[in-house]
Amino acid sequence: xxxxxxxxxxxTRQALINAAMNQLSAENGFSSLSLREVAREAGxxxxxxxxxxxxxxxxxxxxxxxxxxxxxxxxxxxRQRIESGGSIIRVSIETFMQFVxxxxxxxxxxxxxxxxxxxxxxxAVVREIDHFKAELEDYLVNEQSFTRELAELxxxxxxxxxxxxxxxxxxxxxxxxxxxxxxxIQQVRLVARGAEATRRLLKRQP
Amino acid sequence: xxxxxxxxxxxTRQALINAAMNQLSAENGFSSLSLREVAREAGxxxxxxxxxxxxxxxxxxxxxxxxxxxxxxxxxxxRQRIESGGSIIRVSIETFMQFVxxxxxxxxxxxxxxxxxxxxxxxAVVREIDHFKAELEDYLVNEQSFTRELAELxxxxxxxxxxxxxxxxxxxxxxxxxxxxxxxIQQVRLVARGAEATRRLLKRQP
DNA sequence: ACATTCAGCGTACAGGTGTACGCTGTCTTG
DNA sequence: CAAGACAGCGTACACCTGTACGCTGAATGT
Numbered sequence: 495x496x497x498x499x500x501x502x503x504x505x506t507r508q509a510l511i512n513a514a515m516n517q518l519s520a521e522n523g524f525s526s527l528s529l530r531e532v533a534r535e536a537g538x539x540x541x542x543x544x545x546x547x548x549x550x551x552x553x554x555x556x557x558x559x560x561x562x563x564x565x566x567x568x569x570x571x572x573r574q575r576i577e578s579g580g581s582i583i584r585v586s587i588e589t590f591m592q593f594v595x596x597x598x599x600x601x602x603x604x605x606x607x608x609x610x611x612x613x614x615x616x617x618a619v620v621r622e623i624d625h626f627k628a629e630l631e632d633y634l635v636n637e638q639s640f641t642r643e644l645a646e647l648x649x650x651x652x653x654x655x656x657x658x659x660x661x662x663x664x665x666x667x668x669x670x671x672x673x674x675x676x677x678x679i680q681q682v683r684l685v686a687r688g689a690e691a692t693r694r695l696l697k698r699q700p
Numbered sequence: 701x702x703x704x705x706x707x708x709x710x711x712t713r714q715a716l717i718n719a720a721m722n723q724l725s726a727e728n729g730f731s732s733l734s735l736r737e738v739a740r741e742a743g744x745x746x747x748x749x750x751x752x753x754x755x756x757x758x759x760x761x762x763x764x765x766x767x768x769x770x771x772x773x774x775x776x777x778x779r780q781r782i783e784s785g786g787s788i789i790r791v792s793i794e795t796f797m798q799f800v801x802x803x804x805x806x807x808x809x810x811x812x813x814x815x816x817x818x819x820x821x822x823x824a825v826v827r828e829i830d831h832f833k834a835e836l837e838d839y840l841v842n843e844q845s846f847t848r849e850l851a852e853l854x855x856x857x858x859x860x861x862x863x864x865x866x867x868x869x870x871x872x873x874x875x876x877x878x879x880x881x882x883x884x885i886q887q888v889r890l891v892a893r894g895a896e897a898t899r900r901l902l903k904r905q906p
Numbered sequence: 907a908c909a910t911t912c913a914g915c916g917t918a919c920a921g922g923t924g925t926a927c928g929c930t931g932t933c934t935t936g
Numbered sequence: 937c938a939a940g941a942c943a944g945c946g947t948a949c950a951c952c953t954g955t956a957c958g959c960t961g962a963a964t965g966t
Contacts, residue, residue: 499963503913523816525732529954541955542914549954605815609808609867610729616871651887654864655857661815665822681857688894705933709943735924747925748944755924911964922953927946934941 507546509536511560514553519599523606524554555618558607561600562622566629568593573633582633583682587656591675594660595668605661627653640693648689655681713752715742717766720759725805729812730760761824764813767806768828772835774799779839788839789888793862797881800866801874811867833859846899854895861887 513535517527529550533540547553572589576582594601608619627649634645659678663671719741723733735756739746753759778795782788800807814825833855840851865884869877 497963499911499913502963506913521818523729523731523812525729528952530952538913539915540953541916541957544955545913602815606729606812609811609870612727613871647883647886647890650883651861651890654861654887658860658864664815665819677853677856680853681860684853684857684894684898685890686894687897688890688892691893691897692890703934705941705943708933712943734922736922744943745945746923747927747946750925751943907966909964909966911962913960913962915958915960917957917959919956920954923951924949926949929947930943930945932941932943934939936937936939 503545506536506538506542509538510543510546510553511556512536514557515599518557518603523610524550524557524603525611551612551615554603554607554615557600557603558615558618558622561597561604562625564597565590565593565622566625569626569629583686584679587679587682588675590656590660591663591671591678594663595671598664601660602664605657623653623657640689644689644693644696648685651685652682655685709751712742712744712748715744716749716752716759717762718742720763721805724763724809729816730756730763730809731817757818757821760809760813760821763806763809764821764824764828767803767810768831770803771796771799771828772831775832775835789892790885793865793885793888794881796862796866797869797877797884800869801877804870807866808870811863829859829863846895850895850899850902854891857891858888861891 510532513532514527516535517532518524527550529543530540532550532553533543547556568589569586572585573582576585604619604622607615608623609616630652631642631645631649634640634648635642638645640648656678659674659681662674666674716738719738720730720733722741723737724730733756735749736746738756738759739749753762774795775792778791779788782791810825810828813821814829815822836858837848837851837855840846840854841848844851846854862884865880865887868880872880
């Protein structure tokens with residue numbers, strides 16, 4: 495039951511996924527990428543593609559899922575590292591930016607399909623971003639004692655800032671990326687400060 | 701010299717632009733839209749397309765430019781209306797959201813090409829967003845007496861929030877759009893409050 | 907051992923794509 | 937009024953696309 499067969503299938507499936515990612519990073523959006531070319535780069539016949547995915551869209555959704563998943567895992571690791579001291583904002587954002595640098599192709603897909611193509615694509619992306627927001631929101635409620643409402647407003651704001659900043663990194667070199675990272679840290683601190691001020695404001699006049 | 705000829709040319713040029721916008725709004729990203737289909741919808745032969753644009757990319761860049769231009773005009777009008785009283789944040793954001801609702805197709809193009817396709821596309825979009833930020837930044841310096849540095853940080857943050865919020869409006873009905881608008885107003889106020897707090901902080905320890 | 911499953915292949919087809927080339931008829935200019 | 941510019945057309949071509957269909961050979965289940 496080792497599945498020498500299933501193992502090989504999984505291998506070519508990964509080859510397809512990698513091929514798609516490569517062709518994405520080269521240039522061009524996901525929609526302008528062809529089944530045939532992806533199959534060619536993966537080293538299989540065009541018609542064999544269908545043994546793995548119903549169509550290109552299904553492959554695309556897989557990419558989105560994988561991207562979101564590994565981002566979340568990375569951030570969770572980062573948060574654990576923080577429990578032994580360190581600025582949560584700095585570490586989280588540095589981790590995020592490193593992720594974007596290492597996964598430019600898929601992250602670009604994420605942002606691009608967020609406002610494009612089919613509805614199912616958009617929903618998939620929204621789902622990933624919602625995961626991100628939810629974890630941040632919980633942190634703000636549990637560790638920083640914000641009200642649900644204010645935590646929700648804050649986490650949504652931060653998500654918008656951070657994902658936009660990720661997009662700003664696409665065309666730039668490492669040096670510029672560090673500048674953007676520092677700027678983003680400042681921006682998130684701006685929001686945190688604003689939320690803190692709002693909390694105090696609400697305490698005085700509830 | 702009225703140019704009955706030039707007039708006709710401009711007319712079909714607009715027809716091409718409109719056709720492209722229509723096909724954009726239907727679904728699908730810009731890159732998956734074909735010269736032939738655009739020409740067909742505009743009512744001209746495919747080969748006549750070249751009398752107006754070198755290729756589809758040139759048409760796309762034109763769309764981006766027009767979108768940014770009319771957004772800026774609208775916001776400038778809104779700011780004039782404010783001089784006779786009213787919350788600048790509320791009016792600006794409501795105007796912005798109305799613009800997105802009225803120009804979903806091109807605004808989607810803007811956001812999509814921001815993180816996609818060719819470098820020249822991305823730069824064009826960045827340019828439009830920079831215009832937006834610059835006008836906001838000037839306002840913050842001149843009318844609210846912020847330092848350049850803090851105004852820059854603030855305007856960049858707000859631009860990120862507002863453009864992201866615009867993207868959130870794509871799939872939703874009018875009711876949900878109003879909710880998003882209100883949320884965005886709160887978020888921008890959060891940032892403004894954070895910037896205010898930062899300013900005070902810096903005054904105490906410069 | 908044999909029968910079944912199934913990943914991958916090759917062929918084939920209908921349809922779409924961008925664009926080169928040369929023509930037409932009308933507006934514009936001299 | 938003649939000469940030229942030029943928007944738009946039709947034809948033609950080479951190329952790429954998705955996918956239907958049936959086959960093969962090896963891994964698997966009995």
